[in-house]
Amino acid sequence: MSSLQTCTAVRTISIGSFGKFAGRAIKLPAYIGGGIAAVGSYVIYKLEEAHEYASTKLEKFKSFGQNIRNMIETAFEDSNGNDNNDENNDNNKHSTSSGGPAAGGGVGMVALNTSTSSENDDGVTSDEDDNDLNEQDQRLDDAMVNLTKQMIEIRSLLMSVDGSNMLTLPSIVVVGSQSSGKSSVLESIVGQEFLPKGSNMVTRRPIELTLVNDQSQAAEVAEFPALKMYNLTDFQQVEKILRDLNLAVPDDEAVSNDPIQLTIKSPNVPDLSLVDLPGYIQIEAADQPTSLKEKIREVCDRYLAEPNIILAISAADVDLANSSALRAAKKADPKGERTIGVITKLDLISPEEGKGLLTNRRYPLRMGYVGVITKAPNAGSIFRRATGVQAYVAQQKFERSFFKDNSGVFADTSIGTHILKKRLMRVLETSMARALKPMHDKVANELEETSYQFKVEFNDRDLTSEKYMAQTIDNLKLAIKEFSERFGRPELKSLLRSELDQKVLDLLAQRYWNKSPISKKQGVNDKAQSMHVKLSEPAIEELSDASSDDSYWRRKLELSTASLTKSGVGRMSTTLVSDALLTEINVMLDNSEIRTHPGIKEAIRDAAVAVLSKKFNSTSDQVENCIKPYKYEIDVEPREWSISRNHSLGLIREEFKQCKKRFHDIKKTVGGNKLKQIMTYLENEKNDVGRALSEENIGFSPGLLLRGKEALFLRDRASLLSMRMKFLRGSSCKYKNSKYKCPEAFMDVVADKLTQTAVLFLNVELLSDFYYSFPRELEDKLSSSLTKDQVDAYAKEDPKIKRHIELQERKQLLELALNRIEDVMALRKQIS
Template identity: 45%
Template sequence: MFSEEGFHPFRAYSILKGPGALKAFFRSLRLPIAGFSLVAGGVAYVGAQVQRASDYTKDVFDRSFDVVNSAWDKTREVVNDATSINLPEIHMPGWMEKILRLDEESVENRRQLQLRKSQEKERQLGEKGNESGGSGSDDNSEGVVVGLAGAVASTLATDEENDFEKLNEEEKQKLAQSSKDDRMMIFTKKMIEIRNILHDIQDDNSSITLPSIVVIGSQSSGKSSVLEAIVGHEFLPKGSNMVTRRPIELTLVHSKETTTPYCEFNGVQLGHITDFTKVQQVLTDFNMAVPPRQGVDDNPIRLTICASHIPNLSLIDLPGYIQIHSSDQPADLDDKISALCDKYIQEPNIILAVCAADVDLANSTALRASRRVDPLGLRTIGVITKMDLVPPEKAVSILRNEHYPLHYGYIGVISKVPPLSLWSRNQNLTDIVSSRERSYFSAHPQFHDLPILPMLGIQNLRKNLIHVLEYTMSKNLQYTADSIRSELDDCNYQYKVQYNDRLLTAESYIAENLDVLKAAFKELSQKFDKNEVRALLKEILNEKTLDLLAERYWMDENILNWTKQSKATDEHWQYKLDSCVSLLTRMGLGRVSTLQVTELLSRRIEEIAKQSPFGEHPGALQYILNATQDILRRRYHNTSEQVENCVKPYKFEVEINDEEWKVSRSEAQSMIQKELSMCQNAEEKIRKALGSKRLSQVLEFLNSQAKSPEPLPVAHSAVVLDQGRLMQYLQMRENILKLRLSTMKSKTCKSKESKYLCPEVFLNAVSNKLINTAVLFINIELLSEFYYQFPRELDQRLIHSLTSEQLTSFVDENPRLKSQLQLQRKKQGLELALQKINSLVMLERQTDNE
């Protein structure tokens, strides 16, 4: 039934018709079913082996990354143990992470490729197994499956090695160059950060300097055009006269994340400026602020530009050398500019000498200045501008660096930008200049010589500046680290000796002083309460009452016979009292009392603030006084209105009881007695000044003059006569006060029904009612609210709302604290700079070992 041709269904059908057909039929199905089972098992086995190979590959790469991370952690622990200070946590450099990410991406790509190949192999082998499954035995089928698995594993290993080697060869050079560029970018950026840190903390005694690129050249040599072509935007001042009068310290920061370039002026609160026209205007204003008679100023303008298309560079633009000066400029302007440039082109700075191609190099002021400080030309880069204004042969001869050789040679550029149209005004200036340079240089075969090509164009200038700055910084790296460490040791010693290592911050200092002020304010709030407000208002209303009594009563001619001949129902005296009460109740007590309380409270706050540590800080003191006045101003109107509304009933009728009359009678007597004592003291002063005898003569003369119809001859000076007249007034007032005091002590003023005969007592009772009402609302509406809001207002204004720069400016107003904070900031800045530079030293050593 079975032969080499396999199972035939018609033949099986014929057998079924014979004896034992059913048994024979099932036997005939056994071998084909076994063959199909072996094929299916083989396919499943191959799939399992492919999955194991994929898992194994992933595990190998995971262990590889674990080994790299473990080695990196051990290196960091060894370095931390070997150094004498605590270094910051060292993370894997960006260029290494990029390499590892690239490798990881390559591994993932290879893994996906292998998976697709294995699936294709499995499919092809499965089809072959199905075709040959019915012709073999059980042993043959199992051998086929094992062979297929081995073939698949061998194929996977071979393909993996070939693909890895292929990808490694293709990307090896690219990754090496990318790693180098990333390392250089990170190194230069970190060194510029260190330079900025040191610049912020350096003083006259500091000897730490980090290299920068100093741009020098004559006026109209093209300095500004070169700098703007490097940056890619027009931002420098323009003008026919000398417009650069101060050094411009320009820091370029490369940031891939920055989509819109922006500028920031260090030390000036202008924020991020994205409009380069505004930057140009600000620079012009800063430079024009230097008077023409002064010429130049060595105070630098610090400008940081952050963009994705600029390199990490540190540039310093200086005023251009001049040959002659105008009439409004100082006669020694050229000497001042030379001295300023000589200050900046000292070591270790790199000199970028800008010379025009149409001017003989022998007459170049920039080259002559660089030769004075750099005789061998080891730190000088020559930039030849206006290359299109001379014949190509002459330009090439300059670039060959033969006549006036420089270590870094010369680079020729055509940086002058043509007038831009509206559509190209926002275009990158570097691209425009580069396009123009390519057009010109490609049109002249003299520039096609290979040694000349790297010396042409603004792009090559940018590359050279990056490499030279990186090389110079790297060369001075260890020396800079040693200098920082030495200066940090001196700073630590000074801080230990002078301040005992006590940490001081502007925030903590302000907070401590606020606690002192709040304690004094709490003591003030306990003293300045309702009783003191009542005493203040009592004094004010007593003065008002005495003025009314003197005006309405004591100047009356009938005052001496008043109590003897008048009655309580006399309309004349009733009118006088009613008018006095009306004037007293309608004086605007709400406004007057609230104003007096706020003024007194302001003076008290000013006193305790001046006695506190804030007394040494005028700026912070002004913040405290402003907070006081703002709170009182907000409460003033509401308080005065409340007081005025509550005393309004007393404007129409005032009722007092017997107890109030009794108290007012006693107080009125004290008030009149006090006024009487003041009169007697004033009389005694005049008597001592003139003498009793002379005073008697003066008084006698004045009395005779008053009775005589004819003027008498003057026998005394005008000053003496004035003193005599004042003595007469005081004696008259003394007599009236004695009369009124005796009246209040008599039975006449015993009851409240005698108020018209005793106006002093009644007016005092009215004053007491007004005072008690006013004090109640002043305490609620003004004092309580002020005592609650003032401490919180201080916290808001002096802690939460101020920037660190404002807090520091307050503390700097104290010379002793200013010196401590400066030394502390210098110490912290040196520590930060040392940490950063130590990490760079480690990175350089690691790169050298590789």
């Protein structure tokens, strides 16, 4: 019973809880609907992704099946004996090689015949001998491709020859308006999106694009040779670099003729040499210079000149009469012999209109027109847009599908990106081949002139950056050796002693040579006050009469000696020697040929600082330890006392001369009488004499008063020094027992002992180690740890050396180019 009473009753349901439950039940369908929508979106996204992947794989499978089908059809055609194609092929070859109409039509006609024959001649005979001929044709094509690759390499080699604007092989120059699809054509040839796009003049500099077919590459690789950037596989980064290089052109210039060099290597690209030029504009924007249109035309005209091939890009939805590319090509190539027309965006017009553009006779070009579609329509995906390789695959798929669906309309026309690639390869190979012989003569003449200049200016003396750097290091080592013979232990001792002498003079002036507190011209009240001062601070005049047991003068000398020995002699002396070495090295460099090399000078100084820094702390500690006994007790020999007495007299005499000279300079500047009045006024400033002088001269300027105070100080100091010199010469300072009366001599003894001891360790720990380690540090810094580019930069800091190296490099590059041209000409002769 008690247990039941203590049990708490719990209500399983209430009115309030029912309301909450109803609210949640109402929201449940919304939650379920939102979840279904999210799941559905994700499923749609995955289905699109799977569909795209499956489409790509299916397209590859279809392409493979189509190739098998073509092979089977070709085999049946061969079995039926298609001899007409063989005759046409033979006739075409005969007319091209025998100097018929094709041979007489210049670069354009030869290129056109070669390209069209390679694109349209698909017939194969059925005889076994003809199969051998097909294999020979394949080997011939491979040989021609190899020739093209070598000629492009020769072109790059000639471009690297400094000052060789006339030494260049043909390139394919791509021109068009900003909306013509010029960038898309180049990207469809490469198979990657890499060119910056936009509406505000994103292409401000020519892009010299070299495509290299490299089967060793797994994918596309980009390089910027001028920027020393290699093996770039991220083409979004390539696009950013190109955008930054273009935007580096100032807005007030908007366009520059300084080209950007870009190389793309891939197993899927043809060997081509292309130049992408800034797009033509119709009118300048408000934020663009008014001369922009003319500047673009000047840049383009420079590249459109012979012998370059012109690739004129025009959009199909724009009347060819308004095509900026065709207008510029007509001006540079009036006969249309070296111009290929490319019509883009054929999917935006009817197939019949497209065929009319490709076969038009109003704007004839001997190399004809090629129709392409370089962009697939937007798939409309809300999740992502195809980019990179996916965009290329989609473009290729759409282009093939479009032309296949309209194959009847576009019969007997050149269409498709793959046809454009083939034609460009053939045209470029033919144009380069025809330019080889004239280029051979130009390179030979240039080499002869360069060789003559090299012989006259430098007597054919071979010099490289590495050799010059090695020679510089050897000369430095010799100079350091000669310097070590001039700067040794005696010079080290003289340097340190001079510094300690100055310290001794400063201590004597601070503790002994102050003005006497008793003045002859003081009044009675002032004299009484000075008598009080005299009791606590004896004047220097009293030192000559002081007893040897006077604790005041004994204590003053001990404090002065401690101030000298505990002043950080170790660090001070090490710093002094290090600074002296660096100063001497700078003087040595300024008097040598290295003075024209600021980079090498800085590197040598850094090497010297590095060597000295390694030994600085240890040398300071060693010197400080070796002078430690002098901080507690100093024994003086009679001979040392005599030498120091004479040496201190010489120092005081020199100090006296400087005081007198400075006093006379002030007197000469202010005037003798005026200086005398100022000095009298300063000495009697608080009595009647001083006030009278001030009223008579209506006060003195602050500048004159400052000069007067300095003159008073110099006069009193000279008088005191004269008194101390007389005392030092006297018998009272003849022996070392008088050290308290003759602090100048004793402090000189201490300075001499510190110098002698410190020099021993400075010579061994710092100087000798520096002469040993510095040349090795130099060799490591200037030779072993420098890159080739740094060595070149250092060597070329000297204008004469730069001229020598660059002229030699030019000669070597011309020799290499000439040999390569001769090899290609010989190989081409064998093939033909």
